[in-house]
Amino acid sequence: CQRSSVLAWTRTRGPALPTPCSPVIGWQDTRARTGVEALAPRATDIRRASGLVLSAHYGAGKLHQLWRAQAANAHLRLGPLAAFLVEALTGTAAVDHANAQRTQLLGLERLDWEPFLLEAFRLPGTMLPPVRPILHDYGRIRDTDMTLRAVSGDQNAAWFSHGPPTEGTARVNLGSGGFVLAALPHGQAPPELLQTLALSAPGETAWLLEATLNGAGSAFEWLREHQGVEHAETRLDHALATVTQPPLFINTVGGLGSPWWTTGLAPQFSEIRNPPEPLEQIAAVGESILFLVVANLERMRRHVDIRRLHISGGLAQSDTLCQRLADLSGLPTERLTDTEASARGIAWLAAGRPTTWATHGGRRFDPRRDPSLEERYRRSLARLDALAGHGPTAKT
Secondary structure: OOOOOEEEEEOOOOOOOOEEOOOOEOOOOOOOHHHHHOOHHHHHHHHHHHOOOOOOOOHHHHHHHHHHHHOOOOOEEEEEHHHHHHHHHHOOOOEEHHHHHOOOOEEOOOOEEOHHHHHHOOOOHHHOOOEEOOEEEEEEOOOOOOEEEEOOOHHHHHOOEOEOOOOOEEEEEEOOOEEEEEEOOOOOOOOOOEEEEEEEEOOEEEEEEEEEEOOOHHHHHHHHHHHOOOOOHHHHHHHHHHOOOOOEEEOOOOOEOOOOOEOOOOOEEEOOOOOOOHHHHHHHHHHHHHHHHHHHHHHHOOOOOOOEEEEEOHHHHOHHHHHHHHHHHOOOEEEOOOOOHHHHHHHHHHOOOOOOOOOOOOEEEOOOOOHHHHHHHHHHHHHHHHHOOOOOOOOO
């Protein structure tokens, strides 16, 4: 499941299915921002307890609003979309560690709902389902003889699409948002990055270092809505291959994610004299996504060993984008051919983590020097640092 999507529903009674009391509220919905930002004085403690930077993109603020709207419902349950689906499939109230963490209410040490976080976000823990490991007997699926044995978040599951990843591999997934994942063998994630669970089972946990960018595929949706540029994603490879000097695009679509964590900055084309042509705009947005990925990779490589990249997601179908990722990161990059990485990963977990797992070959992109690309990246990074208040020209 998409990890930060939440909803309210009426609890299961007997054989009845749970009944939704609200629409599913997705990760891009930040209407709870005011309440979440009021917690800024406690942000460091919230980050330490949850592994996540204080943000309205996560579930806690959304769940608080749902609780206030539905408080009169004596049978109300709140939680991630995954929890609703588990209850609908099995009749059992439960949520896995990975989806629970994305509410920003799960304590990393307890791996359970954290009283401090519940108090901070003003939510009663009684409304939330019990927390269980990713690998767990969740019960028999209704009207079948099958048992639900594994539940996880989409990105967490995708980590295992080819079985256990090779040491030194980081995974880049570019959908509506973008994610970069790498194994975190020990210790906590640095403050500018996230710590998330790859795996939990009785007596066993494995952790990931995670970077997140909000404006991946959603940046092309912004391009359509605000600039009138249609079919940008399908034209991306052609645009990158033909536009030799695209302008810079300051990609703050959906808010600037890691490692800056800044909101309220308007997306914009930078360093232009005349309005860019549609293909130039598409190329600029494509490169801006690449620049966000590489900026995060540079931060991650200060803390973990990364020697190669696997890339997946809709935007990874662009050969030129994959090649430029290899060029700019200096890392060999393999585009995975599986289009259902999350489904393959959760299947591997549910199957008992077999030592052999059928995989399909991908295409490899080896790094080459591209001084012009490197220069645009340096200018983009300096501009983002300045806008986010981290650079020498930042204004207060």
